[in-house]
Amino acid sequence: MIYPIVKYGNPVLERPAQPITAFDKDLHRLVADMFESMYAAHGVGLAAPQIGISKRVAVIDVTFKEDPEAKVVLVNPEIIHKEGKATQNEGCLSIPEFREPVSRPKQVTVRAQDLNGEWFERTGEDLLARAFVHETDHLNGRLYIYHLSALKRDLIKRKIKKLVKAGEW
Numbered sequence: 001m002i003y004p005i006v007k008y009g010n011p012v013l014e015r016p017a018q019p020i021t022a023f024d025k026d027l028h029r030l031v032a033d034m035f036e037s038m039y040a041a042h043g044v045g046l047a048a049p050q051i052g053i054s055k056r057v058a059v060i061d062v063t064f065k066e067d068p069e070a071k072v073v074l075v076n077p078e079i080i081h082k083e084g085k086a087t088q089n090e091g092c093l094s095i096p097e098f099r100e101p102v103s104r105p106k107q108v109t110v111r112a113q114d115l116n117g118e119w120f121e122r123t124g125e126d127l128l129a130r131a132f133v134h135e136t137d138h139l140n141g142r143l144y145i146y147h148l149s150a151l152k153r154d155l156i157k158r159k160i161k162k163l164v165k166a167g168e169w
């Protein structure tokens with residue numbers, strides 16, 4: 001099932017999500033739905049709060065369907081190592097139309113559980129590293145615009161307010 005993407009302004013996006021404790025059929029279904037919803041929205045990463053579900057699970061596919069092996073499921077992830085620095089334009093399905101340069105670590109190691117509850121560690125570089133931190137941030141109630149200068153963030157917030165008023169958000 002394809003869920004609509006929750007947009008900035010909904011408090012679920014700025015609230016820490018709850019840990020996953022049951023690695024059951026419902027979780028498998030949720031993850032399948034999240035991949036489907038992410039692809040439908042043309043994204044390369046999606047965290048459960050972005051479909052209104054405050055749980056610590058995220059899906060990533062930086063190849064966008066090109067390589068089935070590239071699909072990553074992160075359950076209860078935490079970033080355990082960061083290295084280097086890279087600045088690239090970053091966007092978020094929950095803040096559509098906006099993209100801003102954001103400085104992120106170039107290399108990131110994440111520790112997470114898989115669909116069966118097994119812990120694993122995975123190191124990613126560049127876009128994958130960016131996805132690891134962006135999605136883990138989501139599960140902690142943090143959006144990428146909080147990594148921008150206050151000035152830039154306020155500008156985006158003002159533009160969004162206008163869009164909300166116009167009924168276009």
Ligand SMILES: [Zn+2]
Pocket residue numbers: 091092093094134138
């Ligand atoms: Zn996002």
